[in-house]
Amino acid sequence: GESVGLHLPTLSVQEGDNSIINCAYSNSASDYFIWYKQESGKGPQFIIDIRSNMDKRQGQRVTVLLNKTVKHLSLQIAATQPGDSAVYFCAGQFGNEKLTFGTGTRLTIIP
Amino acid sequence: ETGVTQTPRHLVMGMTNKKSLKCEQHLGHNAMYWYKQSAKKPLELMFVYSLEERVENNSVPSRFSPECPNSSHLFLHLHTLQPEDSALYLCASSPLTGPYGYTFGSGTRLTVV
Numbered sequence: 001g002e003s004v005g006l007h008l009p010t011l012s013v014q015e016g017d018n019s020i021i022n023c024a025y026s027n028s029a030s031d032y033f034i035w036y037k038q039e040s041g042k043g044p045q046f047i048i049d050i051r052s053n054m055d056k057r058q059g060q061r062v063t064v065l066l067n068k069t070v071k072h073l074s075l076q077i078a079a080t081q082p083g084d085s086a087v088y089f090c091a092g093q094f095g096n097e098k099l100t101f102g103t104g105t106r107l108t109i110i111p
Numbered sequence: 112e113t114g115v116t117q118t119p120r121h122l123v124m125g126m127t128n129k130k131s132l133k134c135e136q137h138l139g140h141n142a143m144y145w146y147k148q149s150a151k152k153p154l155e156l157m158f159v160y161s162l163e164e165r166v167e168n169n170s171v172p173s174r175f176s177p178e179c180p181n182s183s184h185l186f187l188h189l190h191t192l193q194p195e196d197s198a199l200y201l202c203a204s205s206p207l208t209g210p211y212g213y214t215f216g217s218g219t220r221l222t223v224v
Contacts, residue, residue, distance in 0.1 A: 009151075032210030043115075043201050043215035044154075051210065089154070096209045098167075101154045 003027075004092045004102035012108045013080050021105045023073040023090035030092040035064060035075045038087045038104065047075070047088075077107075085109045114138045117202050117216035125224055126192060132219045134185040134202030140214070141207045143185040145177060148199040148218070160185060161207060192223045 003026040013019040025033070031052040036044035050057045050064045050073075057064050063076040073090055087104035115136045124130050134143065145157040159167035160179040174196075176188040185202055199220050203213035 034212045036215075041217070041220075043117075043203075043217045046212050046214070049212060091212075093210050096207075098156065098159065099213055103153045 004090055004100050008105055009103065010106045010108070012110055014110050015082060016079055019077045019080050019084070019107060021075045021077075021088050021090075021107065023075075023102055025071050025073065025090075025092045025100075027092065027094055028068070028071060030094045032093040033064070033066065033073050034091045034093075034099070035062075035073075036089040036091065036101075038089065040086075044089055080107075080109050082109050082111065115202055115204055115214050115216035117200075117219050119219055120217065121220045121222075123222045123224060124189065124192065126194075128192075129188070129190040131189065132187040132200055132202075132221075134187075134216055136183055136202075136204040136214070136216075138204060138214060139206075140204035141182050142205045143179060143182075144203040144205075144213065145185070145187055146201040146203065148201055154201070158187075189221075192221075194223050197221055197223045 005024050034049045035047040037047050038044045048059045048062050048064050050066050055066055061078045065074045077084055085108055087106050089101050089104045091099045091101045093099050118133045141162050143160045147155040147157055156169050157171045158177045163179045174191050178186040199218045201218045202216045205211050205213045
């Protein structure tokens with residue numbers, strides 16, 4: 001089966017700096033990945049996704065990079081803001097199987 | 112608002128009480144999920160419903176009883192819970208065919224006293 005894990009449980013970044021959150025997965029057949037953001041008192045919110053036929057996908061201030069060779073996924077947040085403080089989860093999926101979630105990384109933005 | 116609505120947002124119940132959590136989605140999704148989220152732990156999948164049929168029960172104690180009367184509604188009936196059941200209970204929905212992501216509700220914060 002799939003397992004997904006985040007590298008660091010916590011990360012602190014100065015406001016305005018860029019942040020990178022990393023994730024590793026085990027199933028090389030996984031073909032879809034998602035990053036979720038969970039703010040205090042809320043459920044996980046979709047941020048950005050990427051399919052395995054891509055290496056990079058950009059959104060507004062966020063970029064997801066996929067390295068299939070080393071089975072590594074990262075989320076880059078540019079010019080971090082206080083509202084970026086949250087727990088970030090990666091999740092992987094193979095075909096129609098259930099999403100497998102990693103443990104979260106708590107990102108704290110330092111003013 | 113994500114399209115998945117959970118009520119109540121907060122619930123405090125005694126160990127002998129019976130209560131129900133409700134989840135509602137109008138996204139046209141045909142799969143619904145209950146997750147348990149405890150502090151410093153990964154999301155724990157509890158139940159999966161596909162086209163209103165339960166397709167997965169991840170060794171959840173019988174004091175948790177799910178119900179899916181139609182594709183838009185999902186309930187989690189609770190009875191004789193334990194303090195360790197205190198957690199955030201999240202409902203999610205998704206399309207049946209993938210790849211796809213799940214849309215989560217805001218959760219019910221449950222405290223068992």
